[in-house]
Amino acid sequence: MNRNNEHASRQLQLHTERLIARLLQGDEPNFLRRHARLLDDYFRQAFETSMVGPRLDNRKNPYAIIALGGYGRQEQCIHSDVDLLFLFKKAVPADAENLIQEIIYPLWDIGLDVGYATRSLKECLTLAGKEFEVLTPILDARFICGWSLIYSDLMEQLRNKIILKKSRPIISWLVQNNEMRHDHFGDSSYLLEPNLKEGQGGLRDYHSMLWIGCIKFNIKMPKDLEYLGLLSHEEFQTLRQSLAFIWYARNRAHYLCGRKCDQLSFENQLKLAETMKYKKINGQQPVERFLGELHGRMEFLKQQHLMFMYELGLEKGRKRRRKSQKKSKVAGLVVIKWGMLNFAAPEQIM
Incomplete structure (x- = not known):
């Protein structure tokens, strides 16, 4: 030795x-x-x-x-x-x-x-x-x-x-794995015992965005999601804040359990709310405030993942149509089929 x-x-x-x-x-x-x-x-x-x-x-x-x-x-x-x-x-x-x-x-x-x-x-x-x-x-x-x-x-x-x-079969495999993972672990953005990593809205959704970005666009770092226009500046900043909160809660859970722990039990939620110094406000218990913030952060991550998949035509059961044949005008806006909005003309921006 x-x-x-x-x-x-x-x-x-x-x-x-x-x-x-x-x-x-x-x-x-x-x-x-x-x-x-x-x-x-x-x-x-x-x-x-x-x-x-x-x-x-x-x-x-x-x-x-x-x-x-x-x-x-x-x-x-x-x-x-x-x-x-x-x-x-x-x-x-x-x-x-x-x-x-x-x-x-x-x-x-x-x-x-x-x-x-x-x-x-x-x-x-x-x-x-x-x-x-x-x-x-x-x-x-x-x-x-x-x-x-x-x-x-x-x-x-x-x-x-x-x-x-092999980009197409690799991405198809990732998308299929995501769907299976979501089915198995559920939607962590509202579950009472969310999984911080594997559930929908968990860290693995973020990782999937990075992997698909790497395969399709050769991104080298998370910031490239913003540089390449896959996320807006505001979206990327909010994503970073949401990830930081989830990671902090995960680290606290690891320390509390003395091992790797991603599923937050009711018992551990009570302890985490206490150690993270949540207070009772307007009749809302500390654990309710903690879980409410956690759900909000995970909901944002879930929505970013869904929009990312939608923009790339990878959303389950529906492919994005970048050039729609059906349009209608609403007060200077072009409402494209599937709900996407565009300005009817540059002067409408003002």
């Missing part, structure tokens, strides 16, 4: 505890990103001090450590999974298992839920092309350390060989 990594994992644990303390005090608005960066620091140090790494002959078969999924998006809640890809340019060497033990085992020892895959570049692309469950976490991939060119190769070939050639 590499003693350097044992020490680094304990330091990671200490710094994380301090970060969580600041979050609970209301002094850490960038918790998700800072939490992810603490993990980044650990992996970079582990890579630099690795005793196994030099035996892998990095010149002939270089490798990189890559963050996937929520960790790749830097959305690292208190008890979120840490998903990694150890990517080799050529075949995965036999000594790779020793590298995993050296880097990952110290994190398991401090209680982190770390998942990993060890693949060659060719294997990774082949699997991503066949199994879209493998593809979607890679859409969120972020380079951490190692040989950066292999990460660049992965993302370039992923786009050219898979995304551009």
Whole structure:
């Protein structure tokens, strides 16, 4: 066992505890990103001090450590999974298992839920092309350390060989998964025990927007939803505020339960309302005020997701018609079929 990594994992644990303390005090608005960066620091140090790494002959078969999924998006809640890809340019060497033990085992020892895959570049692309469950976490991939060119190769070939050639079936699969997820978990914007992640109006709706945006428009960051006109400036700002509230509630739930927890039970809602300092106002109980605000935030996220899907012609049971044959005028406005509005002439804007 590499003693350097044992020490680094304990330091990671200490710094994380301090970060969580600041979050609970209301002094850490960038918790998700800072939490992810603490993990980044650990992996970079582990890579630099690795005793196994030099035996892998990095010149002939270089490798990189890559963050996937929520960790790749830097959305690292208190008890979120840490998903990694150890990517080799050529075949995965036999000594790779020793590298995993050296880097990952110290994190398991401090209680982190770390998942990993060890693949060659060719294997990774082949699997991503066949199994879209493998593809979607890679859409969120972020380079951490190692040989950066292999990460660049992965993302370039992923786009050219898979995304551009299979965009339609990939998006159809995502849309179908969304519908199944909504059917299973229900509409979290009004349920009494909402699921913060998987329910309709939950975080997964936002992730679906990012994935589809990545596939169709090659967006690189959430802000691109606004830059490309998929959301207005006001919509994007309100979306950020809604996400921040949901993430904060999720972090509080993680801390309260001592584990990953996305389904808010009645009991936990009472405790969250208290810890988030909601007060009784005009006869409305703290838990009612908390749930009311949460439902409002999730309703906005749900509506943005629905409008996003509608604008791209992906709404269930109906495709958007960008050029409608049926129009009618109302006080200077053109009311297009399906309810879209346009000004009849530029001067009507004034």
